[in-house]
Amino acid sequence: MTEAVTAPRSVLITGGNRGIGLAIAKAFLANGDKVAVTYRSESELPEGILGVKADVTDEASVDAAFKEVEAAHGPVEVLVANAGITKDTLLLRMSETDFTSVIDTNLTGAFRVIKRASKGMIRLRKGRVVLISSVSGLYGAPGQINYSASKAGLVGIARSLTRELGSRGITANVVAPGFINTDMTAELPEATQKDYLASIPAGRFADADEVANVVRWISSDEASYISGAVIPVDGGLGMGH
Numbered sequence: 445m446t447e448a449v450t451a452p453r454s455v456l457i458t459g460g461n462r463g464i465g466l467a468i469a470k471a472f473l474a475n476g477d478k479v480a481v482t483y484r485s486e487s488e489l490p491e492g493i494l495g496v497k498a499d500v501t502d503e504a505s506v507d508a509a510f511k512e513v514e515a516a517h518g519p520v521e522v523l524v525a526n527a528g529i530t531k532d533t534l535l536l537r538m539s540e541t542d543f544t545s546v547i548d549t550n551l552t553g554a555f556r557v558i559k560r561a562s563k564g565m566i567r568l569r570k571g572r573v574v575l576i577s578s579v580s581g582l583y584g585a586p587g588q589i590n591y592s593a594s595k596a597g598l599v600g601i602a603r604s605l606t607r608e609l610g611s612r613g614i615t616a617n618v619v620a621p622g623f624i625n626t627d628m629t630a631e632l633p634e635a636t637q638k639d640y641l642a643s644i645p646a647g648r649f650a651d652a653d654e655v656a657n658v659v660r661w662i663s664s665d666e667a668s669y670i671s672g673a674v675i676p677v678d679g680g681l682g683m684g685h
C-alpha cells in the first residue's frame with residue numbers, strides 16, 4: 445500500500461488567484477503542500493499561498509515565475525495548467541485574433557508552463573501534470589470554436605506527454621469541468637445558463653471545490669497509475685465523450 449498523501453510537495457497552479465485555480469490552491473494547501481499560484485492582476489491571496497506574477501502568453505514571464513517558485517519551494521513537482529480565457533462568438537463573427545488569442549493562452553500557454561516544469565520533474569524522476577480542460581473540448585459548444593479547440597488540444601498534450609515522460613514517474617491527466625460557478629460563467633447570458641442547466645443530469649452547477657478535490661486526488665500517490673486520462677467533473681453533461 446502506498447501512502448494516500450505525499451506532502452509537502454512544491455505545487456504550482458497557473459491562474460490561481462481566483463475561481464477554480466484558487467480553489468485548487470486551497471485544496472493543496474489543506475493537504476500540507478507548498479503552494480504557489482500565478483496571477484496577472486493584483487489580488488489578495490490566503491495566507492500560506494505564494495503569489496508569483498506571470499502571463500502564460502510570455503515565455504520569459506513564465507520562466508521568471510518558475511525561478512521564484514523554485515527558490516522558495518524547490519522544483520515544481522505538481523503543475524496545474526489552469527489559466528484560461530474565453531472569447532465566445534459564432535463562427536462567422538469570430539475574428540482570427542479571437543481564435544489565436546484563446547489558443548495562445550489556453551493551449552500554447554499550457555505548453556509553455558509544462559515545458560518549463562518538465563525539466564525539474566525529469567531531474568526529480570517524478571511529477572504530476574494536470575491540465576484543466578472543459579466539457580466543451582470534447583462535447584463541443586456553439587460559439588466556442590476557439591475555446592473548444594484549445595481545450596481539446598490539451599488532451600493531445602496530456603497523452604503525448606504521457607508517452608514521452610511516463611517512464612520517468614511523471615503522469616499527465618486532463619480534468620474537464622462542466623459548468624462551475626465562477627466569474628467566467630457569471631459572464632454568460634441568463635438564457636445560456638438556463639439551457640445548460642436543463643441539459644445537466646445532476647440538475648445543478650458545481651462549486652469550484654468539486655473540481656479542486658479531483659485535481660488534488662489525481663495528483664496524489666493514490667492515482668500513481670493513471671495517466672493520459674480525461675476525468676469529467678460535469679454532473680454527467682458530457683457523458684460518453
Ligand code: NDP
Nearest residue numbers: 459463464484485499500526527528578621623624626628
Ligand atoms: P476565471 O476567469 O475565474 O479565472 C481565470 C484565471 O486564469 C485567472 O486567474 C486569470 O488571471 C488567469 N489567466 C487568464 N489569462 C491568463 C494569462 N494570459 N496568463 C496568466 N493567467 C491568466 O476562470 P475559471 O476559474 O472559471 O476557470 C479556470 C479554468 O477552468 C480555465 O482554464 C477555464 O477554461 C476552465 N473551465 C472553467 C469552467 C467554468 O465553468 N468556470 C468550466 C470548464 C473549464 P487574472 O485574474 O489575472 O485575469
